[in-house]
Amino acid sequence: MITTDSPLTSLKTGRWFKLICGASYQHLPSVRHLALAYTLAGADCIDVAADPAVIKATLEAIALCADLGNQARRRGFGYRGRPWLMVSLNDGEDPHFRKAEFEATACPSHCPRPCESICPAGAIAFSDLQAGVIDELCYGCGRCIPVCPSNLIRARSYVFTPEAVAPLIFQTGVDAIEIHTQSDREADFRRLWNHIQPWIHQLKAIAISCPNSPDLIDYLWSLHQLITPLPSTTALIWQTDGRPMSGDIGSGTTRASIQLSQKVLSAQLPGYVQLAGGTNDYTVAKLRSLKLLPDEGTEKNSTSPKVAGVAYGSYARTLLSPIWESLESPNQESDPLEMSKITQLETQADLLWKAVNLASSLVAQIKGF
Incomplete structure (x- = not known):
């Protein structure tokens, strides 16, 4: 239309x-x-x-x-x-202007990690590459805080400082x-x-x-x-x-x-x-x-x-999360030159129009x- x-x-x-x-x-x-x-x-x-x-x-x-x-x-x-x-x-x-944070090394080894499964943004990870909150993915929903069995997760709030940032934004x-x-x-x-x-x-x-x-x-x-x-x-x-x-x-x-x-x-x-x-x-x-x-x-x-x-x-x-998962999980046999474009949705026509749909x-x- x-x-x-x-x-x-x-x-x-x-x-x-x-x-x-x-x-x-x-x-x-x-x-x-x-x-x-x-x-x-x-x-x-x-x-x-x-x-x-x-x-x-x-x-x-x-x-x-x-x-x-x-x-x-x-x-x-x-x-x-x-x-x-x-x-x-x-x-x-x-609550919209905060991030979750915790020290992953303090987590007990036997912890079932409910924070990882409850996070809607996939912002909590436990891997060799990164452990804890992935700051740029966290949007502050706070769902991880009450489910932590060890009460290790806290919220870090911040307030907009207009005198410093306003000129850059406007x-x-x-x-x-x-x-x-x-x-x-x-x-x-x-x-x-x-x-x-x-x-x-x-x-x-x-x-x-x-x-x-x-x-x-x-x-x-x-x-x-x-x-x-x-x-x-x-x-x-x-x-x-x-x-x-x-x-x-x-x-x-x-x-x-x-x-x-x-x-x-x-x-x-x-x-x-x-x-x-x-x-x-x-x-x-x-x-x-x-x-x-x-x-x-x-x-x-x-x-x-x-x-x-x-x-x-x-x-x-969340509605579009399956598309992002497809973008982040390319075929292992893909051309290495094409792999550099994998994060550009517009270069993947099928995924682009599925996302728009x-x-x-x-x-x-x-x-x-």
């Missing part, structure tokens, strides 16, 4: 699809593969870590799609052109930012906002992500007052982070995000409401059954608030094609 809808049109019509690569996910080949596959499948936005190397890898993938777009359309995929590139920032400690040409905050951190949010405000005019969207709390709505209204007026060309998105980094666990994880979206919708804040945190392939069907998405082709009605879109993180990444199975749910 050929579509020329812009990301902004997708927001207005409730067809917005965002891929979350992960605020702490810095494995460059995987980020590049994900951006390539989901862009060709019709994603509106690619959300990545505020890391210049990650941003560069994502932009390379998006640029490749300009050459592959016609092929994608001929194959029936919903490639619509360049998606918005978003980077995630935080104003304080946040000069790369990002289209949007997402700020992760919590309802007791207005002063921290204000400090971050003051540092990034000089660049706001060049952004197409600002997303604010906040978990549920008793005083959430009051907090969001206070943030709205703080950041307005925004440029007329900058969309405001409220991200309902229901159950962070859990969409790959099971169908029930989407419930918290939908309930939180209903809470935020009822407040009728100016801007768009977008789900995240526990979203998976049950989310759109549930939204439709609750009549929380606009009718196809119509813009959201202010008298009947609707969800503008859905962001997918762990589920979207899998990505499209998720994107198409909200796009309707």
